[in-house]
């Protein structure tokens with residue numbers, strides 16, 4: 001009998017397939033469809049502090065009463081947050097799989113305020129979608145690291161539900177960053193978030209949006225860092241994300257050390273129907289390889305468990321390139 005249950009951030013999931021945060025998870029009815037299709041958990045679309053503020057600003061521009069500014073702003077903020085809390089409650093009412101809320105803020109007090117309300121609304125866990133794009137010439141990497149540390153520490157002091165950090169891949173030392181997050185309380189880490197990709201339209205000479213969706217080649221970086229981080233940091237709990245599109249990718253991420261995978265682009269492209277295909281592929285592969293549980297093969301190809309860890313590193317890259325004519 002094949003058991004595909006997994007433990008993720010202290011939550012028991014019936015399987016490792018998590019629906020990633022995006023516009024796909026903004027409706028409770030749709031979230032129920034993902035559950036019916038077999039998803040192990042759902043991450044709701046992020047509540048963006050910046051978006052709330054932008055909506056507040058646009059309303060303010062329309063008012064002729066400056067004295068109403070504060071009132072209007074607080075009203076918009078409360079309304080947006082309440083809509084999000086309603087989404088959590090309505091999804092929890094319909095679904096029995098874990099529902100993970102997600103927030104993206106830029107002010108320290110907003111992370112804490114949102115986190116507190118989200119826990120009360122009944123979310124099973126909270127994912128912190130931290131996106132800091134450093135551009136100042138006089139800034140150092142330490143400042144970014146300290147910012148992440150402050151956020152995770154303060155949120156952990158505020159809530160009791162598991163807290164997950166969704167990291168971008170633009171750190172000069174990803175394992176060190178992941179370790180810092182774990183030491184400061186992160187119950188799991190998502191490797192990686194995929195940010196807005198800008199492009200340039202050479203005809204209009206405008207900055208436009210690049211490809212919104214990941215493609216399959218993106219899985220390589222995800223696998224490499226899942227394997228290295230999982231092998232270097234004992235006990236760390238990881239979800240692989242970015243480029244997971246086929247059932248083989250799910251198997252690969254678990255072999256590399258992930259407890260779960262998150263999917264977004266594949267769900268936009270194929271709909272919830274892809275979930276049963278991924279699950280069948282995973283189960284059949286496990287049966288064929290004689291594995292009864294995820295734990296039996298999780299991390300067996302991570303950095304600590306393979307004979308030649310340089311396979312994941314630069315040395316291998318040079319060997320590969322120099323062997324090509």
Ligand SMILES: Cc1cc2nc3c(=O)[nH]c(=O)nc-3n(C[C@H](O)[C@H](O)[C@H](O)COP(=O)(O)O)c2cc1C
Pocket residue numbers: 020021022023045046047102129166192193194212213214215218241242243244262263264265266
């Ligand atoms: C249209 C769209 C909206 C997204 N919105 C969010 C979001 O609100 N919060 C978040 O953390 N990630 C968001 N993401 C990122 C995805 O959750 C995911 O990390 C990324 O797409 C990489 O996974 P994939 O390769 O399976 O697409 C979004 C992605 C897409 C394509």
